[in-house]
Amino acid sequence: MRNAQFSEPDPKTLDAIKRVLGPAGWKAPQDASRYFEDPRGRFRGQASLIALPASTAQVAEIVRLCAANSIGIVPYSGGTGVVAGQLAIDSDNAIVVSLERMNKVRHFSVDDSVIVVEAGCILENVHTAAQDHDMMFPLNMASKGSCCIGGNLATNAGGIQVLRYGNARDLCLGIEAVLPDGTVLDELSPLHKNNTGYDLRHLLIGSEGTLGIITAATLKLKPQYPDTSTAFLAIQSPAKGLAVFQEMKRHLGDTISAVELMRGLGLTLVASKFPGLRPPFAQTPDWAILLEASGALGLGDRMQEALGACFDKDLLTDAVVAQSQSQRDSLWALRENTPAANRMAxxxxxxxxxxxxxxxxxxxxxxxxxxxxxxxxxxxxxxxxxxxxxxxxxxxxxxxxxxxxxxxxxxxxxxxxxxxxxxxxxxxxxxxxxxxGIGRLKTDDLETYASAARYDTLKRIKAALDPKSIMNPGALIR
Ligand SMILES: Cc1cc2nc3c(=O)[nH]c(=O)nc-3n(C[C@H](O)[C@H](O)[C@H](O)COP(=O)(O)OP(=O)(O)OC[C@H]3O[C@@H](n4cnc5c(N)ncnc54)[C@H](O)[C@@H]3O)c2cc1C
Known part of the structure; x- marks a missing residue:
């Protein structure tokens, strides 16, 4: 893992950036340690300045200044990335550009089933905004209270409902971004069909801040379903888990939104680190699945039928179905606290x-x-x-x-x-x-395991869009 070196920023340029942002729009690194923390505690970032732009115009202006003076930029949203993409590790020459002040909902359309949000919107706040209109935004993960839409798109985040709704890429209809030369790309239209050349939205999604700064996005919303059924299933092996999934699909079809695997050891670990949480079985199984489906009323009955078929085929050793929202929350807490329990252990x-x-x-x-x-x-x-x-x-x-x-x-x-x-x-x-994603943690692995054709093409795209390599230098591609 390496972090590209780039020259120390000229104080005059840093002053010019501060003037663009105003007094509330920047922090000195010594007052900003939270931007340097790694959620898994392995790395520590550095920077010469934390820029906190309040508008796309400000982002564009500071990117132009950085491009003209070859200053590296590390885009930053919620800081929950786990591959050090948001952390400049071995140089303090870059500036961090945090989107946290750009956190507004710009537009909501029930007819288009979209919400247009700024990149600094926290994922959980997007969930709430959608629910306020009886809709839902399906991207969901344990970091939802801190991660933001900009980071979610930049990492093409997955989470617990990819199975039914796809990952961040599948949930984004439009994007606004500032490119490495300061050009603003405004492609926020909620069009479902637009075949006018390369899909620049999809180039930026998953680019981990190396091709530009995402400033806003048009996100797809889904209907809220009246019935949800959540089951915690004891199984003997991942193979049995897959067989259960296949059987459940026969009964529940595309209503299944999550199939999460957990190991007995993990359940014991979570219970030991979070004493309020207990697996709901008399005996801790070797493996378990948390399966959730949502759809039209009557889903609970279909879940019971599906579980009966699984027992008949000897696929399950035990099963618990949540009877209330609080039971559902307790089952999900076992899964969602697994990353924290691992870290604590x-x-x-x-x-x-x-x-x-x-x-x-x-x-x-x-x-x-x-x-x-x-x-x-x-x-x-x-x-x-x-x-x-x-x-x-x-x-x-x-x-x-x-x-x-x-x-x-x-x-x-x-x-x-x-x-x-x-x-x-x-x-x-x-x-x-x-x-x-790749971040700074897996750059060597990408080079080792990607095909030569893939790696070379990634490098050529980067060189074409960011010839000075100012966007998140050292991340994704060295
Ligand atoms: C407890 C926990 C659970 C997690 N569970 C999941 C999970 O289930 N699925 C999953 O996919 N991930 C998961 N993650 C990882 C993380 O939450 C995701 O990668 C998330 O999408 C990162 O969003 P963020 O806002 O925190 O981004 P950051 O950490 O701030 O940044 C991540 C990357 O995106 C770039 N970036 C940030 N903002 C922008 C922007 N506006 N424009 C361009 N580039 C930008 C950064 O430079 C960096 O490379 C988990 C993390 C934790 C700590």
Whole structure:
């Protein structure tokens, strides 16, 4: 992992940027430590200035100043990214551009089923704004209270409802962005059909701040359904989990919005770190699935039929269906607190790879074996989005051993485990980054595992749009 070096900003240019932003529009780095924090506590960012623009015009003006003076820009939204894309790690020459003051809902249209929001809108606030109009915005993840639409689009975030609604890319109809030379690209129209050349919206989505700063977006809304059914299912293996998913699809069709896999070890971990949370089974199963469906009234009855069919086929060992919103929330709390429980338990490796659904069972078996081959006593908490083939492995020190002691006794184990998981992923035709992106953490891995054609094309696009490489230098492509 490297961070590109670029020259120290000239104080006169920094002053000019401050003048554009006004006194409330910037912070000195010493007053802004929160912009340098990594949610997993591994890295620390740096910068020469935190810019807090209040409008697209201000963003454009400071980008123009940076372009003219070759100053690097690190776009920043909620700071929840887990691959250090929002953190300049080994140089304080860049400026951070945080979109937090650009957090307005600009427009809402029930007829178009869209909401137009600024990039600094917190995801959960978009959920609330949609609900106020009896609609819903389906992008959802455990970081929803902090992450923002700009970051969600820049990382093409996934989360727990990709199965039914797609990832951030699928939920965005239009985009407004400032390109690396300061040009404002205004493509916020809610058109469903627009074949007028390259889709620039999709080029910016998933570009992790390396091709421009997203300032606003037109997001697709979905209807709120009257009935939701949530089941927590005990299973013996990921293979049984997939069979349950197939059987449930036969009964519930496209109403299924989430199929989350959890390991028994993870359930025990969450219960130990969050004493109010308990798995709802007499015995902790080897594996469990949290499955949710929403649709027309009567869904609960269809869920019961579907579960009966699963029991008849010997796919489940136990099942609990939430009978109220508070029971649903408790089941989801087990899943949503898993990343925090991993961190509290000293997870030293957190993978984010995906494989075709048909390969999940072999992928899980092979990765667990490959990790135990490296160290037989580590604990592995595997969980994630079974319905999308995106299982996260979190590797923890052996029981009773602290992370610090374990890592000092096993130098090199973090890289060894990461590469082992990547190799198994590649063997099963998967992707080394399913939903978190590349950031600064996985630039070497991208270069290693992407095809030469893909990597070269990515580099050529970057060079064409950002010839001075001022946009998030060191992220995605070195
Ligand atoms: C507890 C927890 C759970 C998570 N669960 C999920 C999950 O289920 N699925 C998932 O996909 N991710 C998940 N994440 C990762 C993270 O929340 C997502 O990547 C999220 O989309 C990042 O949004 P952000 O606003 O925090 O962006 P930031 O962290 O601020 O930035 C992320 C990247 O986007 C760039 N960027 C930010 N804003 C802009 C902008 N306006 N224009 C251009 N580039 C920009 C940054 O430079 C950086 O490269 C989780 C993280 C945590 C901590």
């Amino acid at each position: 000293g997870a030293f490796c957190n993978s984010d790879t995906s494989v075709p659904l048909s390969r999940i069972d072999d992928f899980v078996k092979d990765t667990l074996q490959a990790i135990f081959d490296i160290h037989p006593d580590v604990q592995i908490n595997s969980y994630g989005h079974l319905g999308d083939g995106n299982i996260h492995h979190n590797v923890l020190p052996p029981n009773g051993v602290s992370k610090a002691d374990f890592l000092s006794a096993n130098p090199g184990i973090i890289d060894a485990v990461r590469l082992a998981i990547n190799d198994v992923t590649q063997k099963h035709n998967g992707s080394i980054s399913a939903e978190h």
